[in-house]
Ligand code: GLN
């Protein structure tokens with residue numbers, strides 16, 4: 169048996185983050201466009217050569233992007249907001265980057281996934297690419313949006329590879345997904361309506377590709393795994409019928425990935441395309457539907473290597489799965505591929521010299537996944553040794569005591585109803601907490617972090633390098649914490665935070681102290697543009713060997729009479745920002761993390777913390793792509809929050825924070841979490857987001873953010889008072905807290921100081937206007 173291997177996309181960033189450094193140097197004016205473009209060209213060439221050398225038969229081109237592939241497409245079809253002043257012809261680099269970052273060059277804020285707008289031309293919005301942690305730039309389309317081919321980027325890529333002697337299959341994002349992901353700048357029209365005007369641009373791209381010698385093109389329509397409207401499904405039919413007619417001899421490999429195509433699969437199977445790629449990792453059952461319903465002649469691309477995770481594949485099991493498929497369709501009609509582009513995994517495991525040998529045998533990054541593909545392509549006879557090695561690794565992982573901890577499993581088994589709810593209902597807890605805490609009306613607080621100044625970063629780096637001792641580092645951090653506490657007291661905040669100076673990152677900090685987590689040195693994946701992240705790897709059962717935050721909390725509280733919040737990251741957020749083991753359900757991994765956090769919550773309470781905040785910044789972003797799957801996810805997400813937060817007495821106030829808004833669709837789940845206080849982001853939407861809380865009659869306390877921390881702007885007292893007035897129209901005074909939208913770590917003290925002083929003044933003004941804590 170030998171099956172053609174195909175790759176759908178390779179990471180662009182370079183194994184040593186070459187693209188990031190080239191971009192940032194260009195943006196800083198330290199190097200010119202030629203230097204940037206040369207780096208990009210070299211990265212593309214290296215990727216092509218690597219894939220060729222690994223023996224991949226079908227190698228993609230145009231999977232590269234300087235910033236983002238959705239932005240590339242918007243630029244290619246001339247969907248450029250008028251403010252950029254673009255008229256016609258190729259979009260120059262500076263316009264392209266202005267669309268990405270705003271024309272003042274203001275950068276994006278990280279954790280919350282929001283673009284912030286500078287003064288000149290604003291950047292496009294940015295949002296999550298399906299359920300990955302990659303963020304794309306949201307194209308803006310008008311009702312009368314003209315489309316035109318500004319430059320044929322897929323063709324350029326195809327020719328560039330051709331010049332190196334490599335025949336590639338160019339990739340392009342499909343028109344339906346592009347339109348669906350775009351945002352309409354006017355109310356009352358659906359961007360998919362623009363299809364008729366967009367298709368001629370694709371037709372031209374395809375015709376030029378064909379003329380240049382391309383035989384196949386990979387068209388990505390990941391929207392195939394979403395809930396689609398009838399209009400969107402009709403748009404798919406229209407698109408592929410039209411393209412098939414205009415450029416009949418360019419074969420289309422239509423790729424639907426990130427899940428099971430489900431009810432869209434019959435639609436996809438009726439499209440007049442030459443090939444269909446299915447994600448058989450996320451949607452393994454699709455293979456049966458494909459076997460029953462694939463029309464004669466359709467080439468099937470089997471996405472069997474996980475493009476979303478870092479685990480070594482069980483090659484033997486995969487081969488066994490495909491034997492009957494090969495028997496049915498024949499080798500010529502099959503391709504074997506990763507489930508999706510490898511964009512979402514790190515590049516090369518070999519760089520991880522710090523990971524232990526055993527763990528490494530369990531992992532495969534993009535480069536190793538190419539090897540896995542090649543082995544699969546050779547089949548069970550052609551690669552006996554490699555397949556046996558993979559099986560040995562799988563067996564060692566399955567049996568490893570590092571992965572399986574009976575104590576953790578026992579604890580999961582003994583979860584009982586009492587661990588899934590607070591002792592008393594909110595009304596009773598509130599009475600007890602109000603009595604104990606004696607907070608003023610409209611209590612003021614912040615979300616946790618204070619500026620991570622260059623000094624803080626420098627000191628952390630020096631400690632990591634061994635240039636300063638642990639004791640010196642600790643002294644430094646204590647100093648920062650102490651001044652933060654003193655300052656918060658001085659300006660009159662009611663509930664203080666220790667400032668999180670000791671934390672490198674809100675997930676990593678905890679992962680490093682929990683069992684079952686591993687960290688890498690070079691395993692970067694693109695989050696957006698030049699911002700990359702190194703997600704932790706959750707490889708085993710999770711437990712907490714010892715308290716993680718208690719000493720920092722104790723120290724901070726020792727400095728003041730005001731309450732200092734304990735500050736933790738929640739289980740769902742830790743899960744959603746990590747690579748998660750694939751041998752246990754995400755729900756169970758989340759429960760394990762929740763129990764570890766529960767221990768920490770209880771220890772904080774024992775140490776005397778009256779308030780403990782458990783951040784669930786990424787809870788909403790973990791929502792499944794299909795509505796039908798939401799309930800199951802929300803159920804275990806809420807259960808996880810209960811597991812971590814209910815080990816405390818009624819008098820202990822549990823806070824949570826979510827750095828977004830749009831709660832309308834999940835307000836039941838938010839209410840079910842039953843946090844005593846929730847702080848959320850609301851300032852930019854002018855409190856509109858509170859409407860969900862109003863119509864639901866959310867009973868617990870809420871701190872709607874009044875200070876947009878994504879912007880360097882310092883809001884004045886009046887502005888915050890106005891926002892609070894809007895909040896008071898929707899919430900009872902006794903429910904309201906006053907705080908910023910999110911943590912302040914990305915801001916400068918020069919911005920934070922006046923903003924928080926103003927926030928406290930706004931609270932005082934409000935208090936003198938109101939009288940009682942209702
Ligand atoms: N406590 C964290 C902080 O203040 C929360 C960050 C977040 O929600 N992204 O930084």
Ligand code: ZN
Pocket residue numbers: 280615785825826827828909910911
């Ligand atoms: Zn936040």
